[in-house]
Amino acid sequence: VFGIGLTEDLKKNIGVQKRLAFTALGALIAIYAIPTSITSLDIHLLNQLLSIALISTLFTCFAMTGLANAYNIIDGFHGLSSMIAIITLGAILYIAFKQNDLVIFKLSLCMLAAIAGFFLWNYPRGLIFLGDGGAYLIGFWIALLSILLVERNAAVSPWFALTINIYPIFETLFSIYRRLIHQNK
Numbered sequence: 001v002f003g004i005g006l007t008e009d010l011k012k013n014i015g016v017q018k019r020l021a022f023t024a025l026g027a028l029i030a031i032y033a034i035p036t037s038i039t040s041l042d043i044h045l046l047n048q049l050l051s052i053a054l055i056s057t058l059f060t061c062f063a064m065t066g067l068a069n070a071y072n073i074i075d076g077f078h079g080l081s082s083m084i085a086i087i088t089l090g091a092i093l094y095i096a097f098k099q100n101d102l103v104i105f106k107l108s109l110c111m112l113a114a115i116a117g118f119f120l121w122n123y124p125r126g127l128i129f130l131g132d133g134g135a136y137l138i139g140f141w142i143a144l145l146s147i148l149l150v151e152r153n154a155a156v157s158p159w160f161a162l163t164i165n166i167y168p169i170f171e172t173l174f175s176i177y178r179r180l181i182h183q184n185k
Contacts, residue, residue, distance in 0.1 A: 001022065001023050001068060001136050001140045002133050002136060002137040002140075003022075004018070004019050004022035004136070005019065005072070005131065005132035005134070005135065005136035006131070006132070006133035008133075009131040009132050009133050019069075019136070020065060020069060023064075023065045023068050023069065023136060023140065024062075024065045026064075026140065027060065027061040027064035027065050027068075027140070027143075028061055030064070030144055031060055031061065034144075036060075036144075036147055036148055036151050037053075037056045037060040037151075038050060038056060038059055038060045038147055038150075038151075038158070039051070039151065040150075041158045042157060042158055042159065060147065063143060063147070064140060064147070066143075066169070066172065067139045067140070067142060067143035067146075067165055067168060067169070068135075068136045068137075068139035068140040068143060069136075069139065070139060070165075070168035070171065070172040071085065071130075071136070071138050071139030071142070072132055072139065073168070073171060073172050074167075074168055075130045075131070075134070076129050079119055079122055079123065081130055081135055081138070082115050082118055082119045082122070082130060082138075083119065085111075085112075085115050085142060086112060086115055088164050088165060089108045089111055089115070089142065089145075090112060091164045092108045092145050092146065092164065093105060093109055093112060095149060095153075095156060096108055099152075099153040099156065101149065101152055101153055103148075103152075104145055108145055111141050111145075115138065118130070118134075143165075146161035146164065146165060147161065149161070
């Protein structure tokens with residue numbers, strides 16, 4: 001996922017469809033290598049659908065690809081993407097701590113520290129952006145940690161993952177709406 005984003009940053013000739021395809025491929029690799037997937041949304045009918053492995057895998061792949069792309073969409077507004085990532089990772093970090101999930105805690109802390117360093121270097125003028133590589137990596141990382149936190153800890157609601165990621169998701173939906181309705185694209 002980072003590789004395709006970095007390639008786009010350097011060459012500026014990788015189309016959106018190709019980046020999304022590589023991100024989806026990265027999600028599929030993560031789903032099978034870790035293994036993890038979204039198996040519950042706390043809605044009975046949807047839980048029945050997600051009990052089917054293929055549907056669960058496709059939905060998880062869609063969610064991870066979508067969130068990685070969402071962070072790329074919000075990158076560019078003077079630290080917005082990195083600050084949203086810090087807040088989101090802070091929430092994941094806190095819940096992982098409360099659930100005594102050391103793996104999620106460490107993975108969240110490492111990425112949070114890296115982004116905080118970037119944010120401080122970039123403050124206050126917003127001189128550099130994360131770029132596609134950074135934004136895709138952060139979004140993918142947060143998507144994976146959100147899924148893992150819910151799947152590894154029964155006390156954590158699937159709605160927690162949606163709640164902490166709602167801003168990038170909403171911004172993406174609003175961008176789609178704006179392009180379809182107002183720009184006729």
